[in-house]
Amino acid sequence: MKKILYIGNKLENKSSNLSSIHTLGRLFEGEGFTLYYASSKPNKIIRLLDMIFAFFRRAYSVNVVIIDTYSTHNFYFALIISQLCRLFRVPYIPSLNGGNLPARLKAHPVMCGMIFKNSKCNVSPSRYLKSTFEDYGFNNVIHIPNTLQIENYNLHHKTFDEPRLLWVRSFSKIYNPQLAIKVFDLIKRTFPEAKLCMVGPDSDGTLKDVKQLAKALNLDVKFTGKLTKKEWIDLSKDYNIFINTTNFDNTPVSVIEAMALGLPIVSTNVGGMPFLIDNGTSGILVQPEHVRDMTTAILSLIDNKVKRDHIIAEARLVAEQFDWKNIKKLWITTLSQDNC
Numbered sequence: 559m560k561k562i563l564y565i566g567n568k569l570e571n572k573s574s575n576l577s578s579i580h581t582l583g584r585l586f587e588g589e590g591f592t593l594y595y596a597s598s599k600p601n602k603i604i605r606l607l608d609m610i611f612a613f614f615r616r617a618y619s620v621n622v623v624i625i626d627t628y629s630t631h632n633f634y635f636a637l638i639i640s641q642l643c644r645l646f647r648v649p650y651i652p653s654l655n656g657g658n659l660p661a662r663l664k665a666h667p668v669m670c671g672m673i674f675k676n677s678k679c680n681v682s683p684s685r686y687l688k689s690t691f692e693d694y695g696f697n698n699v700i701h702i703p704n705t706l707q708i709e710n711y712n713l714h715h716k717t718f719d720e721p722r723l724l725w726v727r728s729f730s731k732i733y734n735p736q737l738a739i740k741v742f743d744l745i746k747r748t749f750p751e752a753k754l755c756m757v758g759p760d761s762d763g764t765l766k767d768v769k770q771l772a773k774a775l776n777l778d779v780k781f782t783g784k785l786t787k788k789e790w791i792d793l794s795k796d797y798n799i800f801i802n803t804t805n806f807d808n809t810p811v812s813v814i815e816a817m818a819l820g821l822p823i824v825s826t827n828v829g830g831m832p833f834l835i836d837n838g839t840s841g842i843l844v845q846p847e848h849v850r851d852m853t854t855a856i857l858s859l860i861d862n863k864v865k866r867d868h869i870i871a872e873a874r875l876v877a878e879q880f881d882w883k884n885i886k887k888l889w890i891t892t893l894s895q896d897n898c
Contacts (some may be wrong), residue, residue, distance in 0.1 A: 560893055561592040563616045565609050565639050566626030568598040576787065578655060578683075578704070579626055581811070585705065585882055589590075589890065594620065606635055606769075613642050622649045622678065622893060629656030629806075640673045647676040651892070652688050654699075657806040657829050658732065662802050663694045670694070679892065684809035684830030700892055704811045705885040708878050711791070711818035716798040718860050724797035724821065726757040726790055726812045726875065728802070729765040730766045734826075737847065739771045744853040746777065749860075755797060759784040785870035787815075799856055802826060805846050809834050817841070818877035822856045822869045840872040 564586075566579035583593050596612035599605040616720065623643055626885070627636040636652060643650040656662070663670050669718035674680050674696050682688040683704040693701045723742060728735045742754040743855060756768070765781070772779045785793065794800075800816035802825035804854060809830045816823055823841035825831050843861070844851040859866045 560621040561619060562586060563594045563612060563615075563620045564626075565596055565612070565623060565635070567601060567605070567632060568595050570598060573780065577626065577727045577842060578653060578811075578813070580651075582705070584767070585663045585886065586889070589886060591893075594700070595621070596853045603632065607639065607750070609635060609639055610642070612640060613648075614823060615639060617646055617648050619641075619747070620648070625650055625652050626655050627659070627673070629658035629662050633662055637669055637673055640677065644676050645674075651678050651889075654680060654681045654682045654691070655808065657808040658680060659687060659808075660690045667694070681892065685810060686830035686834045689765065700888075702888045703880050703885055704809050704814060704894065705813065705816060705880050706751070707846070707879040708818060711877070712819040713874065716820065718797075718798055718826075718863070718866065720751050720753075721745050721751045721799055721856055721860055722755075722797040723856070724755050724757070724794055724800050724816070725803065726816070727802075727810070728761040729756075730761045732806045733804040734846070735764060735768045736771055736831055737826075737849065737852070738801055739768060739775065739777065741801065741803075741852045741856065742777055742779065742798065743775045744849060745856060751779070753797070753898050754873045755780040757782045757790050757794065758792065759783050771861040790817070791819065794821060796819065799824060799859055801852065801856070802831070803852075804828060807831055814877050814880050815826070817873035820870050820874060822859050822866055823873065824852055824859070826852075840876050841869060841871065 564579055564583050580872045586592050593674055594616050597605040597608035599608045601792045624637055640650055680699045681702045682699050685701055688701045725738045729735050745752045768772045800821040800823050801812050804826055805828060807829035813823060823835060824841055826845055826846040827843035831843060835843055837843040842855040844855055
């Protein structure tokens, strides 16, 4: 059975959500793969050094290196580790997690070519990123969706007498959490008893700005901080609509999880979202920064039971396609081949 060195942000602190290295790595281990990880170090410089050390320690004992590749500063981690893999002839697979990677392709074509043209293959969790990479000439991209274990997500009966909104993400500028506050402000004018709960860690100081906006608008918003997956799934029973406010996105697991839980989705129409949600069928998509449009979409779910029930049912069917029993076959085939 294959041995894998998994490079990514395996952080376990208050300022970061669990990433694919946590969930996918555990699932690989469940299939009998041997996994080595780097890195869990909170300091970025030390984390990079730990990744490099792990590479030299494991390079000749593993079959492949998987590199979680993001669009922010962590992009350079992928650049450095991928070039070490090239130098020492170790097969590597970038896992394309950054929702704003298209901007990297445009701004840094040489560095992107160094990473993505020399890999065993590139794995994209969304058809959106796969298509975008192909537009830039990268034809070695395989679509393997993000995954969940559907048996862990039960549909619960919900009442829709008023909007009870749930937002789950890290507080970061690219996810535009302020939009949730602005939408909630409008919702309260129609439903004074409406609720908003925002779940997630503060990754770049944005949480302070969001709380200040809520205070300025005299809104009572529940901020939970970072929760475990089980904690926020249990919390979701008290809410009835899931909102996704981001300006950049790929195929977020939190949205797939909400679809599995029977929470109808209202999301901005960005990145990979239209590849995940069929507008009006498995969720509702609105343009980014459109406060009134998102508010109208939420109110339509409260007012129209037939539409709402149809969206919930369709979204659950979509989520079931992401079950690990289906996705693992794609990964096992990819990892087993000499060339993807």
